[in-house]
Amino acid sequence: MERTGAEIFVESLRKEGVHTLFGYPGGVVLNIYDVLYDSDIRHILVRHEQAAVHAADGYARVTGEVGVALVTSGPGATNTVTGLATAYMDSVPIVVFSGQVPTHLIGNDAFQEADIVGITRPCTKHNYLVKDVRDLARIIKEAFYLARSGRPGPVLVDLPKDVIVGRTEYVYPETAKLRGYNPTYEGHLGQIKKALKAIHESRRPVVYAGGGVILSNASRELTEFARRLRLPVTTTLMGLGGFPGSDPLFLGMLGMHGTYRANMAVSHADLLVAVGARFDDRVTGKIDEFAPNAKIVHVDIDPTSISKNVQVDIPIVGDAKNVLKKMLGLVHGPEWEDRDEALREWHGEIEAWRRAHRMDYGQGKDVIKPQYVVEQLHEATGGRCIVSTEVGQNQMWAAQYFRLEEPRCWLTSGGLGTMGYGFPAAIGAQAAFPDRVVIDIAGDGSIQMNIQELATAVQYELPVKVAILNNGFLGMVRQWQELFYDRRYSHTRMDVAPDFVKLAEAYGALGLRATRPEEVRPVIEQALAHSGPVLMDFHVDPEEGVYPMVPAGAPLTKMLLL
Amino acid sequence: MRHTINVLVENEFGVLARVAGLFSGRGFNIDSLSVAETQDPTVSLMTIVTRGDDQIIEQILKQLRKLVNVLKVTDLHEGQYLDRELVLVKVAATAETKPEILRLMDIFRGKIVDVSPKTYTVEVTGGEDKIRAVLELLRPLGIKEVVRTGKVAMPRGMQNGG
16 A cells, blocks of 8 residues: 555554654654654654653663654754764664655755764764655664664664655565674674683683673673672673672672772782673773783674773673573583682672772761762662663762662663763653653753753653752862862853752742752652652752762772772 | 775665765774775675774774675785776876886886877876886876876685675
8 A cells, every 4th residue: 555654654663663752843754743643652742852862762771672763854853963872872772763855955955954864874873864765664674673683773764855755655574684784692602611611710700791781681691690600790880780789799880980899809800701891991991901910701792892992802792691691501510519619719809898998978967968869869769760860970979879770770871971861861761661760860060951851741741850969060070170170160160050949840840959968858758759750959068079080091990089 | 004905885875974984983094995886786895995903903894894784894815815006197298208108108018098298198007016116117207197096906716705
């Protein structure tokens, strides 16, 4: 049967199992919106296209499904760039559809024209300009397949107006066929055996797990593997929740704001088993002195991640879940019975590091410490909620003090470090799970980057709880100025800020404020009891810092502890 | 170290931009690049000459393979492939230089393809060393203009080099 491009678009989304679409209409996508008017796909109208992409990203991270956003041409499309770059750096499966001027006007500097395929080429896994309506169904199939398979990532599909209104016979392909794209899921058995031999021989092993563990749903396998072989585990920011935070084998996060014991353990290890991590500079510190004595095993689905920053001794290209499963199948037998004994000394050393320095803060009587707010949020929810963060100090305190037990509960812009990510991502997560508690831990700077989404949360009854750790500063930048720029606080003080309580009320949300420590818990309780979105404004110690801290470019052992 | 890499790609718009963008975005160098359709009109072959240490070359190969439109990447090893480049050179032609230009073209099996009162334009095809040599010898005669195609390469014999 003949269909229009707009009808093919909506029908193909249904075929891909899309229930929720985050979008913002405009001139060239009007025909699509006209079809959506009668569709059972839920469309959430955001207040800025950047938020549509972050919301799709949050939706994808919590569900493991592909998040979808729809925007118009020109500025609608360019506003998605930050969202795409965020998802690209963190390997999040999303598909963004942008409208485009009709094909005969492309290149003519037409009204609301932007070369979005050109602009987004370096920040998408792949992108398409659909030039013929007959290619549309195939390209949508490929876009979803590319987004979710292999190392996941964002895909953009640009839809010119004449493709949207054009008509063709509609057949949705069963499978995507891409002759240049064949991700490797199975790890090489020989390499896996070599890795196990190295693990068996090691007396000071550390598992370093990243976001790949979450993406491949490998948390259970990782946990079982580490527990069976008594391997200490540290995770990256992106890997948080991939291993239970309360497990005695957990060292906490490593890197610039990692725990003392995680950084010491990695620096003294004789074997590092990296799983779905990419040796980012915020993790390694000075690269030449990272894990200097360790042999390195690296499991990653993306061959380009292997030996990019550090030379890897035993590379295993494959899906984390798959590889860990294979490893688990091979660690039976008497030679694996002695793990406790073999690693006793190492665990003793780690325990000594744990005692030597624990993360702590002194919560006094008068001034609220931001870490205290995070801990109270954890306590009040029992840790059983979805947490998103903005970027900066709020993000690091959340990472350090909100102990996560499960995967897919943690939304943070790790790679790109996008301020303004957390709130729309939380909205996306709440749209996926209306009954779960979703908290955005924010700063007073970051929250203002997408504050307009309060209207979206109110309109769609998405009861996200935003906790602003309000210190009146762009706190992380201020901290660097304090430490490395002689306390010259150049343009980091936000002298004028809105009254967040009134602002929440102006949007029809609930606004709450705490200025003293004893008010923190009641505000949280009140927010959690409220059925709608809440903005909590916590006035915290303005010059509190994030510690430990490894200065940029220093080795991990050179931590500022405080 | 210099490497010659053959890249088979989908013959689609935007593919060259993806490959070029990969090099520029990651700070890799392109010394030369040539592209044309293969026997299969849906596939094009790029010959890229690049340089870098082993780790950089490994990254370049992996990053190229990661592109969805890239079908096959072959790092051609020294001595195991043929390469040719075509160069057009416009040389000052005076009473003294004309015989020398003709002699050089005879030696290098080049051709005079255009003649004007003051210049000869010559065409030379060959491997890297030959092109370098002919340019060095023509330079003292007064080169006005040079146009090079960049290298194309093919594995020798029965190897399937793509």
